[in-house]
Amino acid sequence: xxxxxxxxxxxxxxxxxxxxxxxxSRDLEALTSKVDLILASQKRVVPARAIGxxxxxxxxxxxxxxxxxxxxxxxxxxxxxxxxxxxxSATAADVAGETGRARAxxxxxxxxxxxxxxxxxxxxxxxxxFYVSK
Amino acid sequence: MGKVVTIHSSRGGTGKSLISxxxxxxxxxxxxNVCLLDLDFRAPTMYVVFKLSTEYWLNNFLNxxxxxxxxxxxxxxxxxxxxxxxVGLADPSMLAIREMSMKDRKWEMKALxxxxxxxxxxxxxxxxxxxxxxxxxxxxxxxxxVVSSDTVVVVTTMxxxxxxxxxxxIEDLYExxxxxxxxxxxxxxxxxxxxxxxxxxxxxxxxxxxxxxxxFGIPIFGMIPCYCDVLRTSxxxxxxxxxxxxxxxxxxxxxxxxxxxx
Numbered sequence: 001x002x003x004x005x006x007x008x009x010x011x012x013x014x015x016x017x018x019x020x021x022x023x024x025s026r027d028l029e030a031l032t033s034k035v036d037l038i039l040a041s042q043k044r045v046v047p048a049r050a051i052g053x054x055x056x057x058x059x060x061x062x063x064x065x066x067x068x069x070x071x072x073x074x075x076x077x078x079x080x081x082x083x084x085x086x087x088x089s090a091t092a093a094d095v096a097g098e099t100g101r102a103r104a105x106x107x108x109x110x111x112x113x114x115x116x117x118x119x120x121x122x123x124x125x126x127x128x129x130f131y132v133s134k
Numbered sequence: 135m136g137k138v139v140t141i142h143s144s145r146g147g148t149g150k151s152l153i154s155x156x157x158x159x160x161x162x163x164x165x166x167n168v169c170l171l172d173l174d175f176r177a178p179t180m181y182v183v184f185k186l187s188t189e190y191w192l193n194n195f196l197n198x199x200x201x202x203x204x205x206x207x208x209x210x211x212x213x214x215x216x217x218x219x220x221v222g223l224a225d226p227s228m229l230a231i232r233e234m235s236m237k238d239r240k241w242e243m244k245a246l247x248x249x250x251x252x253x254x255x256x257x258x259x260x261x262x263x264x265x266x267x268x269x270x271x272x273x274x275x276x277x278x279x280v281v282s283s284d285t286v287v288v289v290t291t292m293x294x295x296x297x298x299x300x301x302x303x304i305e306d307l308y309e310x311x312x313x314x315x316x317x318x319x320x321x322x323x324x325x326x327x328x329x330x331x332x333x334x335x336x337x338x339x340x341x342x343x344x345x346x347x348x349x350f351g352i353p354i355f356g357m358i359p360c361y362c363d364v365l366r367t368s369x370x371x372x373x374x375x376x377x378x379x380x381x382x383x384x385x386x387x388x389x390x391x392x393x394x395x396x
């Protein structure tokens with residue numbers, strides 16, 4: 001703090017110092033809110049469980065994909081999520097058929113929904129099926 | 135392919151149920167196969183309109199206690215309609231209303247899937263129209279109905295609060311799900327100089343329609359004046375069946391035509 005103070009007094013006027021400190025304070029606030037957001041999302045993605053408890057593939061806890069959750073999703077993911085709700089279990093190609101978007105795009109969105117724990121993914125032979133938790 | 139229509143509103147008392155019943159009646163009279171489902175689980179009314187009591191309700195269907203066949207009543211013969219006319223009722227008992235308001239998110243998610251599954255079922259049975267009568271505002275059952283439908287009809291009156299609520303729902307709900315939405319203006323107040331059964335003139339309709347389009351930015355499906363005698367009529371009277379020449383029934387007919395084209 002002393003070093004900063006010395007440097008500041010040498011190079012900047014008092015007015016400049018207050019401006020710089022204000023900017024630093026704002027940046028710190030922005031940084032804190034971003035860290036809070038990251039922590040909140042981490043809490044959601046990694047559910048708390050007892051130490052040593054193993055989770056098998058079929059036991060992965062899923063978030064409920066109800067209409068209020070659908071409303072909170074961004075537009076592009078909402079369309080995919082509604083389609084998977086209607087189809088129940090489908091491949092990216094099936095979802096693309098429903099939404100009218102490209103298969104690769106749907107595959108990306110479906111995987112985002114899997115990461116967010118709203119849906120699950122299962123491989124059957126060469127095909128990958130996505131489904132809302134049973 | 136059939137059409138799934140949700141009749142919704144931002145606030146209560148706009149006339150959703152009356153319009154749902156009469157629209158279903160008009161379409162069935164025209165030879166369409168219609169299925170009217172009461173999704174207003176907080177204030178069910180259809181059991182009064184159709185004077186029915188049943189073992190299975192739509193609540194049971196959503197709970198996975200029964201299949202849709204157990205819930206539907208075939209009223210084709212009772213009303214002598216050209217097309218098939220089915221109704222499914224919501225349980226009016228206090229216990230059921232309380233139970234429905236306490237359901238969790240997982241249950242609501244499954245209820246949405248159950249409603250979405252109806253479409254395929256009705257396609258197999260050649261149903262032309264499924265009409266959902268819903269609770270007002272953003273309730274789980276109503277939003278589930280909106281998500282499951284092709285077209286949403288928002289019934290609104292000229293009340294300022296109603297118009298404000300409708301505007302926000304258009305932006306926050308119907309557009310979010312990309313649903314085809316239209317406004318049905320109900321209980322339009324006529325100038326005092328006209329008797330209560332006077333129809334709206336074409337000029338009145340055009341001018342109002344223009345104003346509403348500017349306000350809401352979505353199509354206007356119809357306008358129905360406030361008919362005092364309709365308000366006084368018993369809930370069990372379905373004007374489209376019992377008095378099809380009544381101006382209200384005629385207005386619903388016009389609305390049904392617009393709905394068919396929408």
